[in-house]
Amino acid sequence: MVGREEGQKCQQYFCVMIASIGTLIVGSILAWTSPSLQFLTSNNYSAPFMLKSKEEEEKIAALMPFGGLIGCLPAGFLADSFGRKSTLIIFSVPWIISWVLTTFATNVYMLYVARFIGGIVCGIYCGILPMYINEISEKSIRGALGTFFQLFLTLGQLQVYILGIFDSYKILCYACTASSIVLFIGLPFIPESPLYLVKKKRPTDAEKVLRRLRGPHYDVSFEMKDMNERLENSHSPKISLSSIFTKVRLRSLIICIGLMVFQQFSGANAVIFFSDMIFVEAKASSPAICTIVLGITLTLTTIASSFLIERTGRKILLLISIESMGFSLVALGFYFWMLDHKMDTTNLTWLPLSSIVLFMVGFSLGIGPIPWLISVEILDPEIKSFGATLAAVTNFGGVTLVTFFFEPLVELISAAYTFWVFAGVCLLGTIFILAIVPETKGKSVQEMQLLMAGKN
Numbered sequence: 526m527v528g529r530e531e532g533q534k535c536q537q538y539f540c541v542m543i544a545s546i547g548t549l550i551v552g553s554i555l556a557w558t559s560p561s562l563q564f565l566t567s568n569n570y571s572a573p574f575m576l577k578s579k580e581e582e583e584k585i586a587a588l589m590p591f592g593g594l595i596g597c598l599p600a601g602f603l604a605d606s607f608g609r610k611s612t613l614i615i616f617s618v619p620w621i622i623s624w625v626l627t628t629f630a631t632n633v634y635m636l637y638v639a640r641f642i643g644g645i646v647c648g649i650y651c652g653i654l655p656m657y658i659n660e661i662s663e664k665s666i667r668g669a670l671g672t673f674f675q676l677f678l679t680l681g682q683l684q685v686y687i688l689g690i691f692d693s694y695k696i697l698c699y700a701c702t703a704s705s706i707v708l709f710i711g712l713p714f715i716p717e718s719p720l721y722l723v724k725k726k727r728p729t730d731a732e733k734v735l736r737r738l739r740g741p742h743y744d745v746s747f748e749m750k751d752m753n754e755r756l757e758n759s760h761s762p763k764i765s766l767s768s769i770f771t772k773v774r775l776r777s778l779i780i781c782i783g784l785m786v787f788q789q790f791s792g793a794n795a796v797i798f799f800s801d802m803i804f805v806e807a808k809a810s811s812p813a814i815c816t817i818v819l820g821i822t823l824t825l826t827t828i829a830s831s832f833l834i835e836r837t838g839r840k841i842l843l844l845i846s847i848e849s850m851g852f853s854l855v856a857l858g859f860y861f862w863m864l865d866h867k868m869d870t871t872n873l874t875w876l877p878l879s880s881i882v883l884f885m886v887g888f889s890l891g892i893g894p895i896p897w898l899i900s901v902e903i904l905d906p907e908i909k910s911f912g913a914t915l916a917a918v919t920n921f922g923g924v925t926l927v928t929f930f931f932e933p934l935v936e937l938i939s940a941a942y943t944f945w946v947f948a949g950v951c952l953l954g955t956i957f958i959l960a961i962v963p964e965t966k967g968k969s970v971q972e973m974q975l976l977m978a979g980k981n
Contacts, residue, residue, distance in 0.1 A: 531663065
């Protein structure tokens with residue numbers, strides 16, 4: 526818009542970084558099983574107790590995403606009823622409780638409860654945080670700030686991988702508990718979403734928040750007008766099936782759900798959850814070091830994505846991402862196929878780590894962070910909470926299924942064919958992105974709604 530000046534960026538980055546500690550904790554909970562299941566199944570470590578069966582291991586891994594699936598369901602309602610900020614603060618407390626239980630667990634049932642509680646909060650945060658980041662960000666840096674969700678998630682995973690080399694269950698859990706406490710202390714210092722305040726008929730408070738985020742001399746009139754128009758254009762007395770299933774909204778929801786399906790069923794969380802096991806099975810010389818390399822790769826590539834996303838656009842990164850993931854899964858499957866057929870792999874010991882690193886580079890570049898960003902970019906304000914909740918439910922539903930069925934599927938059809946199934950999903954994802962996903966870089970909500978309606 527002519528005459529519209531850019532605001533200051535420091536406060537926006539600060540607030541997003543504080544809030545994104547939540548996804549650092551999500552990443553820690555996701556990756557926790559990788560070293561911890563080794564601690565709890567081997568006499569070589571000072572674990573508080575020993576797991577007695579494979580079934581207990583599977584339940585510990587699966588209860589977190591199952592809790593996340595349940596936590597997603599009320600996320601949108603809570604965000605609209607109590608505010609984005611207040612909900613995040615309230616549910617940071619159960620995370621502390623979850624990690625304390627995990628740290629001092631004396632039996633497997635305490636771990637079950639801890640993982641389930643932690644998963645519920647993960648679901649709530651994943652349903653609300655992308656929405657919050659989108660609503661406090663200026664259009665010019667919306668994409669870059671949107672990648673912080675995935676960046677901090679990978680930092681949480683890296684934290685667990687590095688702490689895992691100390692072979693101490695307690696040190697790992699203490700560090701994760703500390704992250705939860707830091708989040709609880711930091712959240713009161715961030716503002717409420719200005720869009721939420723406008724929806725609640727609190728325009729003065731919304732203007733104060735915008736001036737805090739953009740600078741004291743920033744002209745808030747443009748953004749206030751934009752938010753009011755968005756709410757007026759999308760207003761309906763209440764959300765009903767008939768209001769959701771319009772052409773524009775239905776296409777938006779299909780894109781959100783589809784991207785989450787391909788994000789999860791490409792096998793990313795199977796690789797993250799069971800990375801140590803994969804490297805052991807692939808006869809890697811040092812599985813723990815390989816896993817740390819994996820975590821560093823995830824982090825660096827997500828940082829690169831934050832710089833590229835406003836330059837190259839979302840769609841091209843999604844395509845590069847999912848195609849490189851598919852290629853790496855084919856290569857990884859080939860290596861395991863050679864092992865299954867007792868073929869000599871002496872000269873290919875580099876292939877498992879290289880394939881998984883390439884897979885994670887692809888994942889972190891696009892299909893990891895961008896679905897969370899797009900899921901709130903293309904939804905109009907009236908169904909944003911509903912759509913973000915539905916996207917998060919789809920995500921955690923996928924995590925639950927992949928986590929629970931990955932090892933049984935490997936046992937049923939072998940690791941090679943399991944990775945090739947994931948590669949097939951990547952191929953379908955490529956077709957989906959080419960056919961239906963629009964480019965959202967630099968577009969306002971109104972422009973995106975026209976795009977969803979098939980108008981340029």
